[in-house]
Amino acid sequence: MNTKNMRPLLLFITGTLLLSGCGNxxxxxxxxxxxxxxxxxxxxxxxxxxxxxxxxxxxxxxxPLFLDEHPTHKAKVHDFMIDQYEVSNAQYKAFLQATHRxxxxxxxxNGYNVREEKLRAFDITLLRRAATDYFKLDRDTxxxxxxxxxxxxxxIQKSRDPIPVTSVSWFDAHDYCAWAGKRLPxxxxxxxxxxxxxxxEFPWGNEFDLKKTNSxxxxxEDYAFLPGGSFPTDKSPYDVFDMAGNVSxxxxxxxxxxxxxxxxxxxxxxxxxxxxxxxxxxxxxxxSLFFRSALRSHLEPGTSSDDLGxxxxx
Numbered sequence: 001m002n003t004k005n006m007r008p009l010l011l012f013i014t015g016t017l018l019l020s021g022c023g024n025x026x027x028x029x030x031x032x033x034x035x036x037x038x039x040x041x042x043x044x045x046x047x048x049x050x051x052x053x054x055x056x057x058x059x060x061x062x063x064p065l066f067l068d069e070h071p072t073h074k075a076k077v078h079d080f081m082i083d084q085y086e087v088s089n090a091q092y093k094a095f096l097q098a099t100h101r102x103x104x105x106x107x108x109x110n111g112y113n114v115r116e117e118k119l120r121a122f123d124i125t126l127l128r129r130a131a132t133d134y135f136k137l138d139r140d141t142x143x144x145x146x147x148x149x150x151x152x153x154x155x156i157q158k159s160r161d162p163i164p165v166t167s168v169s170w171f172d173a174h175d176y177c178a179w180a181g182k183r184l185p186x187x188x189x190x191x192x193x194x195x196x197x198x199x200x201e202f203p204w205g206n207e208f209d210l211k212k213t214n215s216x217x218x219x220x221e222d223y224a225f226l227p228g229g230s231f232p233t234d235k236s237p238y239d240v241f242d243m244a245g246n247v248s249x250x251x252x253x254x255x256x257x258x259x260x261x262x263x264x265x266x267x268x269x270x271x272x273x274x275x276x277x278x279x280x281x282x283x284x285x286x287x288s289l290f291f292r293s294a295l296r297s298h299l300e301p302g303t304s305s306d307d308l309g310x311x312x313x314x
Contacts, residue, residue, distance in 0.1 A: 034083065034084045034085060035081040035082060035083055035084060035314060036081065036082055036083075036084045036193070036238050036239055036240050037079070037080075037081050037238075038077070038079065038080050038081065038082060038189070038192060038193050038238055039079055040076070040077055040078040040079040040080075041076070041077065041197060042074050042075070042076050042077075042197075043074070043075055043076075043077055043188070043191070043192040043195065043196075043197065043199070044072060044073075044074060044195060044198075044199030045072070045073055045074070045075045045188055045191050045192075045258070045294075046069045046070060046071060046072045046073055046258050046294055047066060047069040047070070047072055047292070047294040048069075048070060048071060048072045049065075049066040049069065049289075049294075050066060051064065051065040051066060055287070055289070059287075063265070064263075065289065066289075067263040068255075068257070068258075068261075068263055068265060068296050069258070069294045069295070069296060070258065070261050070262075070263055071258065071260050071261060073258060073259060073260060075188045075192075077188055077189055077192045080185070080189055080313050080314065081313060081314045082185055082189065082190075082193050082240060082311060082312070082313045082314075083182075083240075083311035083312050083313070084228075084229075084239065084240055084241060085164075085228025085229060085241055085242065085311065086164035086165075086228055086242055086246065086247055086249060086309050086310065086311045087164065087165050087173075087176065087309060087310055087311055087312065088161065088162050088163060088164060088165060088227070088228065089112065089160050089161055089162070089163050089164070089165045090161035090162065091165070092104075092165040092168070092176060093161075095176050095179055095180070098179070099175075099179065101172075101175075104165070104166070104167035104168055104172075104304065105167055105304070106166065106167035106306055107167075109134070110134055110135065110136070111130055111134035111135045111153075111157075112157065112160050114130070114134075116154060116157070119150060119153055119154070120150060124146050124149075127146065127149050127150070127153075128141040128142065128144075128149065130153070131144075131149055131152065131153060135152075135153055135156050137149075137152055137153070137156070139152070162227035162228065163225050163226065163227055164225055164228065164242075164246060164247045164309040165309050165310075166225070166247055166304075166305065166306050166307060166308055166309045167304045167305065167306050167308075168250075168304055168308070168309065168310070169301060169302050169303060169304045170184075170250050170273045170299075170301035170302070170303075171301060171302065172304070173250045173309075173310035174250075174252075176310075176312070177310075177312040177313075180312060181314070182312035182313060182314045183252065183312065183313055183314065184250060184251055184252040184310065184312065184313065185251050185252065185311070185312070185313035186251060186252050186253055186313075187251045187252070187253040187274050187276065187296075189251075189313055190243075190249070190251050190276045190277075191276065191293055191294065193236055193238055193240050193243070194236050194240070194243040194244075194276075194277075194293035195236070195237075195293045195294075196236060196237030196238065197237070198237070200236075200237070200293065201292055201293065201294075202244055202288075202291060202292060202293060203234060203235060203236040203237075203240070203243045203244050203293060204233055204234065204235060204236075204244075208288035208291065209233075210288075211233070212231065212233035212234055212244070213231055213233070213234040213242075213244040213245035213246075213278075213291055214226050214230060214231050214234065214242065214245040214246040214280045215245050215278075215280055215282065215291070216245075216279075216280030216281055216282070219280070224280035224281050224307075225246060225247055225279075225280055225307075226246060226280075228241055228242055228246070229241045229242070230246075231245065231246075234246070242277075243276075243277050243293065244277060244278060244291040244292075244293070245277070245278055245279060245280055245291060246277075246279060246280055247277075247279045247280070247307055247308060247309040248275045248276065248277050248278060248279045248297060248305075248307060248308045248309070249275060249276055249277050249308070249309055249310045249311055250273060250274075250275055250308065250309075250310040251273070251274050251275065251276050251310075252273075253273065253274045254269065254270045254271075254272070254273060254274070255267055255268060255269075255271075255272040255273065255274050255296070255298035256268055256269070267298055271300065272298040272299055272300055272301070273298065273299060273300070273301045274296055274297065274298055275297040275298065275299060275308055276293075276295070276296065276297070277293075277295070278290040278291045278295065279307040279308070280307070281306070281307040282307075
């Protein structure tokens, strides 16, 4: 690629807030986003599993497996509501349009930050470059007319709208939920919504089935994530979807030991936030342990990752 010739397009895409211009939009209501009511009660949290198979060493994991889930315990949760699906690109885009906040880096790389009217303002040369280098259109763009290109790019944009937003930090997720009149779920709330009162191993039951969740198996990495509810079998007892696969999710809590735990970690404290659930980019499709509802992950709150999104609670 001739980077000198690409420079005008790169500056055009990254140098302006292409999503801005609709500052009078209001936050979506609970009815618009779709929330599920979780009755208060006592729920099973954590696990007592141990790594008897030496999986940590076998796969080169840094942290010991399971130990931060110890011990299994009961936790009381008050009534709350949680989004039935992970927050989508389209929902997050409405937030950016209203707040003039910076879009995720991934959107700059793949062109999702470019609005339709901006695409229509491109001349045919820039349009072809955008289609090839940003939208990754798998066609010979030199043989496509302007209208054919626009139709294909707009189709790509619309197909991305319902996919869960990723590449957002904990702070981004927190602020979106606040803007929407909600909040991030606590770690306990998330696990209660995923496991139900029976303390299920997976949202659908106690037996792992790779076909029940979006693990990304058999799909190109660029198309690993799917619109919420694409796997009807990845559904918790409360009809909350995609809590095993699709994208991992930020929750509100700092990464701390559970009550009664004797496990020590240098990461415990108020330096890292918890993420729950696995994702379609985990890379270990055969390891059912990644898709368990008790699994805990932890990252610094400023981290953003292309497989990490969120949902809100209220």
